[in-house]
Amino acid sequence: xxxxxxPGILLSLLLIPQFIFAESGQDFLRSTGKIYVVxxxxxxxxxxxxxxxxxxxxxxxKIEKILNK
Amino acid sequence: xxxxxxxxxxxxxxxxxxIVGMIVPLKPGIVxxxxxxxxxxxxxxxxxxxxNTHLNKAKDLNIFLKFSDDQIISAKSGDIHDYNHLTAxxxxxxxxxxxxxxxxxxxxIDNEIDGPALLPKAVFVKxxxxxxxxxxxxxxxxxxxHVKDDFAFPYRSVIHETVRNTFFHVAIWMAMFALLIVSVxxxxxxxxxxxxxxxxxxxxFTSVAIVFGLAGIATGMIWAKYTWGxxxxxxxxxxxAAVTLLLYLAYWLLRSSIDDLDxxxxxxxxYNIFAFVALIPLLIIIPRLTDSLHPGSGGNPxxxxxxLDNTLRMVFYPAIIGLTLLGTWMANLYIRYQxxxxxxxxxxxDSEYS
Numbered sequence: 001x002x003x004x005x006x007p008g009i010l011l012s013l014l015l016i017p018q019f020i021f022a023e024s025g026q027d028f029l030r031s032t033g034k035i036y037v038v039x040x041x042x043x044x045x046x047x048x049x050x051x052x053x054x055x056x057x058x059x060x061x062k063i064e065k066i067l068n069k
Numbered sequence: 070x071x072x073x074x075x076x077x078x079x080x081x082x083x084x085x086x087x088i089v090g091m092i093v094p095l096k097p098g099i100v101x102x103x104x105x106x107x108x109x110x111x112x113x114x115x116x117x118x119x120x121n122t123h124l125n126k127a128k129d130l131n132i133f134l135k136f137s138d139d140q141i142i143s144a145k146s147g148d149i150h151d152y153n154h155l156t157a158x159x160x161x162x163x164x165x166x167x168x169x170x171x172x173x174x175x176x177x178i179d180n181e182i183d184g185p186a187l188l189p190k191a192v193f194v195k196x197x198x199x200x201x202x203x204x205x206x207x208x209x210x211x212x213x214x215h216v217k218d219d220f221a222f223p224y225r226s227v228i229h230e231t232v233r234n235t236f237f238h239v240a241i242w243m244a245m246f247a248l249l250i251v252s253v254x255x256x257x258x259x260x261x262x263x264x265x266x267x268x269x270x271x272x273x274f275t276s277v278a279i280v281f282g283l284a285g286i287a288t289g290m291i292w293a294k295y296t297w298g299x300x301x302x303x304x305x306x307x308x309x310a311a312v313t314l315l316l317y318l319a320y321w322l323l324r325s326s327i328d329d330l331d332x333x334x335x336x337x338x339x340y341n342i343f344a345f346v347a348l349i350p351l352l353i354i355i356p357r358l359t360d361s362l363h364p365g366s367g368g369n370p371x372x373x374x375x376x377l378d379n380t381l382r383m384v385f386y387p388a389i390i391g392l393t394l395l396g397t398w399m400a401n402l403y404i405r406y407q408x409x410x411x412x413x414x415x416x417x418x419d420s421e422y423s
Contacts, residue, residue, distance in 0.1 A: 039091045060405045
């Protein structure tokens with residue numbers, strides 16, 4: 001389910017920087033709008049790692065609860 | 070939830086590091102200028118390439134060559150090609166006071182949009198009369214410079230945007246060191262108290278620290294390929310880091326080669342202490358003794374006092390804290406997993422006998 005929405009979310013996030021920063025292309029400078037895409041990508045990858053850790057955490061907690069009963 | 074606040078804190082800090090570390094722009098800088106040498110008394114036309122500048126939009130653009138604090142000349146004419154290319158012509162005087170017979174000058178480009186950018190030793194002047202000083206100097210330019218105070222990372226030649234690597238590659242080594250300190254303290258506690266829980270904790274933290282160290286080497290190798298042209302060089306810091314990591318990999322080998330839990334714990338604790346004691350000279354002391362290609366050289370193997378800007382510090386220190394917290398979370402999970410799997414194993418063995 002999430003896999004289907006994800007490309008849509010990414011695409012709409014890509015559109016936001018284009019409106020905020022009109023200066024791009026020729027006048028390549030501090031913010032071309034494209035670095036924001038990289039930031040979003042890194043954040044998504046990091047979030048995936050964090051969610052994996054959180055899920056592992058809850059699984060171990062469940063087993064600990066059973067063992068300690 | 071009360072006990073897990075530090076995990077969430079680590080995650081939030083790392084999101085801050087990623088976002089701020091990647092979005093904050095660099096200060097303007099000068100990539101290159103040529104030619105580099107000129108004879109005194111002649112003109113020189115410099116072709117200059119800059120970085121992160123709006124040269125074609127600037128209204129108050131000034132170009133200087135600074136031989137010393139009181140010997141500065143301004144360009145007599147200039148031609149702006151686009152936002153980061155220009156040419157400038159200077160009249161180089163003959164009488165330049167200098168300690169050496171070849172004087173060198175810093176190129177300074179300043180405009181009201183970007184602020185000042187400089188390139189040290191941009192021009193070398195030979196055949197100077199170094200005993201006298203000409204009267205063409207323009208005086209103190211500091212009040213004329215448009216010094217900006219927006220938040221931007223420093224521009225460094227060769228390094229450019231990869232200065233952001235400070236927050237990831239360097240921070241991971243620092244976090245590894247923090248985790249190893251925790252693990253060696255637990256090893257010492259195990260040797261004193263012989264309680265198995267200290268062995269579990271030190272195992273978990275050492276394992277995560279080794280993973281961080283491998284990540285540090287891998288990220289360093291990628292950066293090296295694109296900065297120096299090679300994945301590895303005969304550099305003291307790199308080789309010492311490799312030796313240290315090999316020592317710690319031997320810790321994993323040691324643990325897996327012994328079956329008896331008590332012997333394993335004791336030998337592993339002793340080896341851990343030895344490896345940490347070896348790390349101090351290998352990674353911290355020896356690289357400081359020689360110059361090195363790796364950034365932060367001249368007596369300092371990491372980005373130390375002179376390399377770090379206050380702007381970099383604002384993301385670098387949180388990065389270390391965030392990565393240490395993330396590493397602690399990973400160690401915590403590994404330790405709990407070890408505990409429950411050994412607990413389940415015991416129950417299985419018990420149920421077989423009952």
